Amino acid sequence: MSTVTASQETTNSLAIPTTMRAAVYRGINDVRVETVPVPEIGAGEILIKVAACGICGTDLKKIHSGSHSAPRIFGHETAGTIAAIGPGVHQFEVGERVMVFHHVPCGDCYYCRKKTFAQCPVYKPAGVTAGFEPSGGGFAEYVRVMDWIVRDGGVVRIPDGVPFDQAAFVEPVNTVLKGVKSLNPQPDETVLVIGQGPIGILWASLVLRTGANVLTSDLYPERHSIAAGFGLKHPIHAATENVAARAREATEGRGADAVVIAVGGNGLIRTAMEAVRPGGKVLLFAQTQHGEAIFDPAAVCMDEKFLLGSYSSSIDIEHEVEDLVFNGYRNGFDLTRLISHRFPLEQAVEAIQVASNPCASSMKIMIEHETSETGA
Structure with a gap:
């Protein structure tokens, strides 16, 4: 398989380090910020430099219940910038600002025909990873987006003027x-x-x-x-x-x-x-x-x-959701007002603790790797 490595600097990638920081799940109630390899990408795939990732209740349940094997890197409400594109990717360019869905259905199976997309066998496996078993990966500096997610509508461009932390709400709004x-x-x-x-x-x-x-x-x-x-x-x-x-x-x-x-x-x-x-x-x-x-x-x-x-998202309403979140930001539906805490990646363990113990002053907890700028 042809790959774009973390150190490659060509027209299809930015300067990318070989290692990165990530919040790694090591077992029940055990998350550690560690240095891990930046994932390599293959044909049809893209690499995203994460700017913002919300902490979802499903992430917390996995961390606290031990329902998933370790090690993993969670986080699926992810927005950032395309850092590299693999061979065969022509619909996206390096430098574009995007959000990504970690699940996309096949569109052809019995469940898809019945519009029960979350039960589709192709939908169930996560197609975004920062390493280890694919689990979203947004609690890391970079995520690898697999080919079927790229091909079948799982990567969404963020319009100019919309900040990353607003765009990170596309998946939960869906x-x-x-x-x-x-x-x-x-x-x-x-x-x-x-x-x-x-x-x-x-x-x-x-x-x-x-x-x-x-x-x-x-x-x-x-x-x-x-x-x-x-x-x-x-x-x-x-x-x-x-x-x-x-x-x-x-x-x-x-x-x-x-x-x-x-x-x-x-x-x-x-x-x-x-x-x-x-x-x-x-x-x-x-x-x-x-x-x-x-x-x-x-x-x-x-x-x-x-x-x-009702569980997870529906690809049928993706364009309606994009309109709600992106145009809504300019027209009074500013979801960044729901964010009570922003943490840098190095404080991801603290962020998870705050999210796990909701109180009157806590709402949406966001891990941000850089300023949530709006773009040119």
Whole structure:
């Protein structure tokens, strides 16, 4: 296989070092900032110099649960600059600013035909790596983007004027918008979003754009203040109020037409089922760990309440998401307002600690390798 090495300096690459710094997962709750080789790329592949990478809840679950073998380098909300292109790559150039999806479906299999892209066998393996088993790699200075990701739409150009940290939201916004479309809220309906961290606020603000009435629930008043900046004006203070009772009060006693659980853990499933009206929908968005959960089966059978799930992104809505994130930055949908902490890569362990212990003052945690400039 033809490769572009880390030390090669030709027209298809910038000056690239042979080694880099990365936050390496070595086992349960064990992440270390180490020096590792810069990955080499082959035909059809590109190398990205990472500028910004958000810490996602799924990264944290993998780190804390030991669900994945070690060593690995996580991080998949990645934006940066193309540092090298492999043989056969003609649609991108060195120096372009891009974000990258670490999963892309085949588009042809049974699951793709049914628009269930996250279940596609080609989608499941990660196609972006900073070394070791491919796992996203954004918690490193450089990532290698494999050929099928490059070929099938997984690399997205960032327009001039849009900073890297805004562009890093493209992947999470896609996952949320996919869920919103699955929920299909109507203008005469009321939707309760449980959890007002960065994902919960994304959920609530995108549901609000459908014309539905939106209730938001969170333990922290400070998060409701941030949500208000996105037009969300019906908070429920979960630390002092009964969430299900408040949902019924807001809907003439019926309960919300739909409830979204945008925070991890299974304990809120019962609350959501109590808060939703008969015939309404409960959507699980952050319940990504297998195990048992408790809910009332008669609520599904006799009350005809629907229990739904939505996971990962959809390539079908990629252009709509790009418009939301890129044009939205210029038109009031500035997602960088959700960032509470920015850490350099050398402090990645501290960044993961902050993200793992959410509090009133923490929202989106971003690892940034250089200033999140907007481009010329």
